Amino acid sequence: MMRYIPPILFLGTMALAVPTASAQVVPTDGSPHGMVAVGAGIVPEFDGAQDMRAVPFVLGDVRWGDVTMEFRGLRARVDLASDPRLSAGPLIGLRLGRNDADGAVGWLPEIDMAVEAGAFVGYRFGGDRYGQGSIQVELSLAHDVSNTHNGLIATASASYAAVRTTDFFLSVDAQSSWTNADYARTYFGVDRAGATASGLDLYRPGAGFRDIGGGMSAGYWFSLRFGVMARAGANYLVGDIADSPITDEGRRLQPMAALALSYRF
Template sequence: MEEQTEADVLICEDCPAVPTISRRRLNGLPALLAISFLVAGLPSCAWAQDASTAGGHADVAAQAGSDAPQGPMNFIAVGVGVAPKYPGAKSYSPVPFIAADITGKGVEISMRGPNIRANLLGDSAFSIGPVAGLNFGRSQSDGGVARNLPKISDEIDLGGYAAYRFGGNERGQGQLELEVTALRDVSHTSNGFTVNGDVSYILLRSFRWSLGADANLTYASSRTLRTYFGITPASALASGLIPYSPTGGVRDVGGGLTAGYQFNRRWGVISRFGYNYLVGDAAKSPIVKAGSRGQLLGGVALSYRF
């Protein structure tokens, strides 16, 4: 049996918590492509949102073992999670929980759920690059008030992000990261856009354990809010809900925790718990009043470094 050293089991240096986006080893875009849309079928854009705001947190667990000399630098995790069936729903569905970090030719690519990004600056305190995301729509089969509302097709978003991390000890414990991500619908589902601000902090990073916390806020355009939370006169007649036309503003605030444990230099487990709270015009929607303003998201995944 191969003898292990402490360095062999170090928890990823950049892994704060899970559903965020890793900024150091592989920041999110090609990773999603590489795994090929295994996340297809996620029932709610809530998961996509939590995934994008948890970016740096998966790094905490994702980069376990990255301190090891000549140790594996790439990472993939597959598991199961739960998410609301649609934005504002009070019922939940199981969803695939997937994360990945892959580095190559100075570009870091990371995937968290249905979001993927590329850090064009490599292993630097600053990171910037393109982002692609998938927001899952809504159908009558989701139940609740959705039964009598029009179907919303899945939405493909493209945009970019910029982040800066600082502080922390030699392993990254105590590191703080600030990030802004802007995404616009290119699939003509909503024709809107969102801007998200995220702050993440690495609470713990030891040889085997990692723990990160994050807080986020999302602004959504009028078109985005009307698509997911609005009620047209025709929909009002079919559903019995009152007509409603929200305007752009802060859509939600939230936060989460991501934890990781490394069994050895290659295998580990990561878990994520997130909570988003709908505010502003989104919270006033009859859809949300019939559902829930609180949106829980969580998951557990087995990770492998290579």
């Protein structure tokens, strides 16, 4: 079956904490400066799927005065905190739907793309002038505002900047998400009509932890302006979501990877 491939996709937490200014001259006139990266990635076809698909990938950080606009594929947010160690502000994003799935899951109702809005707060501990050795902790909350799943997703994450120099960075991260019952039942539940159509068992999950995950991000700037970035990670579904017959048709381990060329301005 043909599948819709979005122009951009959020890969996991993407906790890159990219050092865009460490080897870059910051404009003295207050004009915008930052980094954008464009490349390709591979992700599961939908939450809980076993098959993978290739997708384009876009990421960016643009700073204008004390405000930073961050783009991670289908999610965007604005950091309004002027303190370099504190980050906080609103976020908005899209969650891909489930369409044209193979096998028994394909007989379940299709799910439209969801629009989610919320807020985040984070803090960075330690680190040298480049940020090496720092630990970043963060909590985000996002709620569906498109009446697709009407759910709430809370995500806690932490990342460690293992290496951070003027031309190279390497960081590792971990995260876990909690969802309410509305989200879990939309994406991993099977109602009576769905069970009849698909042959899957009737299933009604409740609120709880969705997954635990981790990954590694690295980047190298081979000139003042241009570089390359890579990301690899995986989430492991847990709780009621892991016990869903939809997950049984796919797999609990949800890997992802991306490679992109980056540009600083």
